[in-house]
Amino acid sequence: MSEEMSPRSLFDKLWDAHVVVAETRETPAVLYIDLHLVHEVTSPQAFSVLAERDLLVRRPDLTIATLDHSTPTSPPKPNGELAYATPQAKRQVDRLIKNCAHHKVRLLGLGDPRRGIVHVIGPELGLTQPGKTIVCGDSHTSTHGAFGALAFGIGTTEVGHVLATQCVLQRKPKSMRVTFDGALPAGVTAKDMALYMIAEVGASGGQGYAMEFAGEAVRALSMEGRMTLCNMSIEAGARFGMIAPDETTVDYLQNREQAPQGAAWERAVRRWQSLPSDDGAMFDREIDIDASNIRPMITYGVSPDAAAAVDASAPQAQSDADRLALDYMEIKPGRPFSATQVDRVFIGSCTNSRLSDLREAADIMRGRKVNDKVVALVVPGSVAIKRAAEAEGLDKVFIDAGAQWREPGCSMCIAMNGDQGAPGELVVSTSNRNFVGRQGKGVRTVLASPATAAASAIEGRIADPRNYHVNKMEQADVA
Amino acid sequence: MSLEPIEKLTSRTIVLRQENIDTDQIIPARFLTTTTRKGLGKSVFFDWRYNSEGRLRNDSPLDGFNPAEYRILVAGSNFGCGSSREHAPWALADFGFRAIISSDIADIFKSNALKNGLLPLEVDDKTHRRLLAAPGEEISVDLVSQTVRFGEEGWQTVFRVDPFARRCMLDGVDPLGHLMNQLAVIEKYEEERRGL
Ligand code: SF4
Numbered sequence: 065m066s067e068e069m070s071p072r073s074l075f076d077k078l079w080d081a082h083v084v085v086a087e088t089r090e091t092p093a094v095l096y097i098d099l100h101l102v103h104e105v106t107s108p109q110a111f112s113v114l115a116e117r118d119l120l121v122r123r124p125d126l127t128i129a130t131l132d133h134s135t136p137t138s139p140p141k142p143n144g145e146l147a148y149a150t151p152q153a154k155r156q157v158d159r160l161i162k163n164c165a166h167h168k169v170r171l172l173g174l175g176d177p178r179r180g181i182v183h184v185i186g187p188e189l190g191l192t193q194p195g196k197t198i199v200c201g202d203s204h205t206s207t208h209g210a211f212g213a214l215a216f217g218i219g220t221t222e223v224g225h226v227l228a229t230q231c232v233l234q235r236k237p238k239s240m241r242v243t244f245d246g247a248l249p250a251g252v253t254a255k256d257m258a259l260y261m262i263a264e265v266g267a268s269g270g271q272g273y274a275m276e277f278a279g280e281a282v283r284a285l286s287m288e289g290r291m292t293l294c295n296m297s298i299e300a301g302a303r304f305g306m307i308a309p310d311e312t313t314v315d316y317l318q319n320r321e322q323a324p325q326g327a328a329w330e331r332a333v334r335r336w337q338s339l340p341s342d343d344g345a346m347f348d349r350e351i352d353i354d355a356s357n358i359r360p361m362i363t364y365g366v367s368p369d370a371a372a373a374v375d376a377s378a379p380q381a382q383s384d385a386d387r388l389a390l391d392y393m394e395i396k397p398g399r400p401f402s403a404t405q406v407d408r409v410f411i412g413s414c415t416n417s418r419l420s421d422l423r424e425a426a427d428i429m430r431g432r433k434v435n436d437k438v439v440a441l442v443v444p445g446s447v448a449i450k451r452a453a454e455a456e457g458l459d460k461v462f463i464d465a466g467a468q469w470r471e472p473g474c475s476m477c478i479a480m481n482g483d484q485g486a487p488g489e490l491v492v493s494t495s496n497r498n499f500v501g502r503q504g505k506g507v508r509t510v511l512a513s514p515a516t517a518a519a520s521a522i523e524g525r526i527a528d529p530r531n532y533h534v535n536k537m538e539q540a541d542v543a
Numbered sequence: 544m545s546l547e548p549i550e551k552l553t554s555r556t557i558v559l560r561q562e563n564i565d566t567d568q569i570i571p572a573r574f575l576t577t578t579t580r581k582g583l584g585k586s587v588f589f590d591w592r593y594n595s596e597g598r599l600r601n602d603s604p605l606d607g608f609n610p611a612e613y614r615i616l617v618a619g620s621n622f623g624c625g626s627s628r629e630h631a632p633w634a635l636a637d638f639g640f641r642a643i644i645s646s647d648i649a650d651i652f653k654s655n656a657l658k659n660g661l662l663p664l665e666v667d668d669k670t671h672r673r674l675l676a677a678p679g680e681e682i683s684v685d686l687v688s689q690t691v692r693f694g695e696e697g698w699q700t701v702f703r704v705d706p707f708a709r710r711c712m713l714d715g716v717d718p719l720g721h722l723m724n725q726l727a728v729i730e731k732y733e734e735e736r737r738g739l
Contacts, residue, residue, distance in 0.1 A: 084732045085725055091707050094725050096732055106628065108578035113719070134576055152576035159578050203627040203651060219629040219655035221718075229722045231729055235705070237650075267563055268621035268647055301624065303650055367563045367624075385562050385619075478626075480572040487595070497625060499567045501590050 071342035074308050075239050075274045078214035078339070082197045084231060092233040098196040100226045102129035102169065103182045104160040105480075106201030110224035111163040121167040123230045128191065129164050129171045131157055132181045134481050137443050137470035146174065149482030167227075178321075180446020180472050183207040183414035187291065188448055190320025194309035194336040199226055203298045204414050204496065209306035210290035211313055212339050214274075216303045237304065238348035240273040241341075244281035246356040251530040253424065254289030255416060255494065255513035257281065257353075258296040259361035259371040264353060267369040270302030273349065276341065277307050281355035287316040288420040295415045296496050299368035308340035360529055362401060363498045363511040365389035370498075374401055374516055374528045392500060393508050394490075401526045404510070407489040409440040409467075409521040410503070411514050413477035416494035417445030419452050421514040425494075426458045428518035428532045429465040435524030440467035441483065443475040467521065479503045492520040549662060549712055551685050552641055554614040557604055558678035564618055565625030566652060570634045572626075583630055584637030604678065610639035615682060617644045617674045623652025623663075632656040642684055644691070644702075646671040657708035658718065664702040666691060673698065686713060 072080070079095075087093035100123075107129070114120070121127055134153040136146050148154040157174075164171035172179040178189060183204055186192040194212035199205060201223040208215035222232050242261055275297045277290075285293065290307050297305025314333055317323045324332045359373035366389045372379065380397045381387040390397060395404060411417070411425050422444060434440045442462045444450040450472055453459055459469045475483040477495035479502065485491045487506030494517050498509040512520065515529035574586040592603045601607050616635065622645040623631060632655045635643070642662040653663040662684065666674070670691070674680070682693035684702075686709060692699045710716050 084729055089706060090710070091721075092705070094722065094729070096729070105575050109580050109629070112579070117719075149573075150576060156576045156578055201627060201629075203625065217627040217651055219627055219651060219658065221629060221655065221658040225719055225722055228719060229726065229729060230733075231722055231725070233707070233718055233722065267624060268649070271621075271647060271650055298625075301621070301649065367565075388561075478572045480575060497565070497567070499565045499625060501571060502567050505571075505590055505595075 071344040071346070073239055073341040073345040073347065074212060074276055074306060074339055075214070075304070076345070078195065078197070078306075079236055081195070082214065087235055092235045094231045095234045096197060097199050097226050097230055097232060098126060099186070099191055099198045100127045100230075101182045101186055101198065101200035101205070102127060102160070102223070103133055103200070103202065104131055104156045105133045106220045107163065107223055108156060108159050109220050110201070110227055111167070113221075113224040114167075114227055117228075119228050121169055121227045124168045124170070126230060127169045127227070129160060129169050130179055130182050130185055131160065131173060133474045133478060135174070135473045136481055137473045137475045137483055139471060147482070149480070153481065177447050177451075180448065181414045181417065181474055183291075183295065184417060184445035184449070187211065187287070187316075188320070188446055190317050190323035193317060193323065193332070194313060194339055199232060203303070204295050206297045206303065206305040207291050207295040207414055209297070209304060210287060210294040211317075212306060212309035212336065214304065214306070217298065237272050237274045239276065240270060240302065240349040240351065241276045241278055241347040242351045242353065243279040244277065244353050244355040245279050246281060246354050247284065248281050248355050248358060251515070251533040252358050252360055253513045253515060254285055254292040256358050256361040257355065258293050259363065259368070259511060260358045261293075261353065262296060262300045262369045263371040265300040265351065265369075267299065267367045268301040270297060270300035273302045274304035274306070275300070275302040276347070277305065279355070282307055283310065286420060287312060288418045291418070292415055296368070299496055309336045310340075360513060360516050362516060362526060363509075364393060364395050364401065366392055366498055366500050368496065368498060368511060371511070372401070374512070374526060376401060402528070404526045405490065406438055406492050406520050406525055408485050408491040409434075409438055409517050410443070410476040410491055410493040410495065411441065411517050412443030412445065412475050413495035414445065414474075415496045416514050417443060417449065419449050421494065422449070422453050422458050425514040425518040426461040428515055428529060429467065429522065430461050432465055432522050434466040434521045437524050438521050440521040441470060441476060442467050443470045444472050446472050476503050492517045492526065549641055549660065549686055551683065552614065553681065553683040554641070555612050555679050555681050556615045556617045556644070556674065556677075557613050558675055559604060559616065559618045560675050562619035563621045563624055566623055566628050566631040567625055569623070569631040570628065575628060575630055577630070580633045582637065583634035584639065587634040587638045614639055614641045615644060615684070616640050616642070619675070620646045620671070622648045623656070624649040627651045627655070629655045629659070632659045632661045636661045644671070644674060657705065657711070660712065662686065662704070662712070664691065664704070666700055666702050670698065670700045
């Protein structure tokens, strides 16, 4: 079979279409970038490099910036000022505003109704599309792969490369397909799939690979669910996570602000239909997961692969590292996770701050009260999500339950805007990293889905959301 | 922050045995509000090295010695996982490290380190275990022959490094300059795609 005839994977097709200069043993490929997302934290030093070399952003039309990481989520002070955590945080925000003005880069700045977490707004605006290469100085850029895009995180030096040339130097990684056969049981979500997959592959198992997620349970996911799954591929070590575009993808994008319109839309959809992996495409590694085995998941250690079913008991330590992790988490081997007390709950982040995530949490909190020992924070991923949630009354559900309803941003996912836990506190969080101190010095993080986080907020201990779903179904029956 | 090209490096090691040392440990997020690349060395592994009052504890393996003699960090597997922050290699390099050795190093960290004169060296498991067991050992790294040598027994092993990154470090090739040299080809690519 000739080279052109051999079946190609989604990843091969995306890669091949963007190679400007082919890779050799001596040099990496020059890869063209269709969309460059920029935020305040990883860009200042890249813009400085441009200034040092007297360069301008080469394609401001393919670059878009937002403010998310260090922006406050509390409402502005009466005088209109924002409550920045530190003067440096404000300086960093001001720097991006200045850099964008100088380089004529579109900025979804403070007060812009389209502002939000960088990985939330790309899809929301319809900028994230199948077939595109998308980069950002942020490891969760893989989120955009949910649309059948080649999306990956880069470092600040590379951010400078893209600003200056619209290209990056890359070697083609190996490919891995993770197939979720069967259907997810009721009450089990994309976040649980992600945590299950990471536990299966290991925190570094995906190192050097581009992951494609496939199978019946993946096809059944909404775009929001697909984003959650692709978002966390980096937690298994893989910089790229992707899902082939299909009707769900097309439906999501239709009529979005930045999606193609009219005849261009028809052409785009036809192009997208040619992207899924060909039958017989080869992968360097294949992993099969039976989705019907997945239960709601939580993490119990300090690496995202230390994940288990919420209704299980803490495992025995297998190594010194495990022992240290369990000690830090104050989780005793053999005890059911449900015995673990919760101090704080965070619902938000680019993993789980979309409207469907908020609905999932609100369904559990509706008509109930957050346990009085728990502080619960709900932080929508964007201004648009905040408004949509308010339009359907979700803000009231959370506030009535005793949770805080905040302004959009990264918030407690990275805890650099002042939102954080206190030393020793246990936080059930819908974000993506349970590293030591990620949510504040000495804070213990348990990763979970919005449903599990909401149930845990109500009970004040790690809780199984399926109990609430059963109630809901019974109530429906009675009605 | 281009450091001098490294060809050969002989130094003692500091050992951090933990696996999965993520970039949040290397430089906690609250130090990321900086707008320059300089001066992050004092904050490297901050929460491991300072007490709650912000005073140096001096009981971490990273303190209490002359940094000029300890320029190689040996760490447990999956070093540098997590966030893509380039502040991590900036901080390590600013602290004085010139090389990191592990059995596997996370992709984005590796790529970031290579751009900042910090050599990420992946060695075989046996060598890795041997190095983890001998903190303070003097070892020699040779980027030309891609070898690490140490110990009385004359242990020698080859490490993997991307040939392009190696050339950037040895010959001072500038990756951005390399890309800028391709601008004509990049324009042609854009031209062709417009026609699609
Ligand atoms: S929400 Fe968290 S993971 Fe996502 S972009 Fe913000 S800091 Fe990064």
